[in-house]
Amino acid sequence: MNIQLNGEARTLPDPSTLLDLLQAEQLLERRVAVEVNGEIVTRSLHASHVLADGDVVEIVHALGGG
Numbered sequence: 001m002n003i004q005l006n007g008e009a010r011t012l013p014d015p016s017t018l019l020d021l022l023q024a025e026q027l028l029e030r031r032v033a034v035e036v037n038g039e040i041v042t043r044s045l046h047a048s049h050v051l052a053d054g055d056v057v058e059i060v061h062a063l064g065g066g
Helices: 018-024
Strands: 002-005 008-011 032-036 039-041 056-061
Touching (some): 018 032, 018 056
Parallel strands (some): 002 056
Antiparallel strands (some): 002 008
16 A cells, blocks of 8 residues: 655555554654644554555654753
8 A cells, every 4th residue: 555654655565554654664662643634643543543545644753852
């Protein structure tokens, strides 16, 4: 399946969840906010949210500071 991730084309196995995508992008240990097709998907739903061909995904890294 083909998706857009932060404006770039990505090909993923079908089916893939958001958790699969985060693992493939090596982001499992990072604090991130995820949006699919303009809707925020909470962390508790990452494992069950199945991506579809053509989805537009935005991942934002949370940065700490002081």
